[in-house]
Amino acid sequence: MRTCAHCGEEFEPSGKGRPPRFCSDECRKAKHQRKRTLTAQVKRYERLAAQPYWGREWRLKADDARDELEALGGDPGPDG
Secondary structure (H helix, E strand, C coil): CCCCCCCEEEEEECCCCCCCCCCCCHHHHHHHHHHHHHHHHHHHHHHHHCCCHHHHHHHHHHHHHHHHHCCCCCCCCCCC
């Protein structure tokens, strides 16, 4: 039995080829999309954090998004 890397459910691989990390295509696509979204958020928040007035608030949001991205196994980018 293997555990899905997205939803955490256990599933039985077919036994042919490389062992799958996800229980379905939906889980595979959902995790990939979440990583893409978080990567875009980190970039956007970093850009907004350079503003003098609202910079601190955006920096905190960027840090939160970067932490979640690292938990998913994504690359946090050059600043992380």
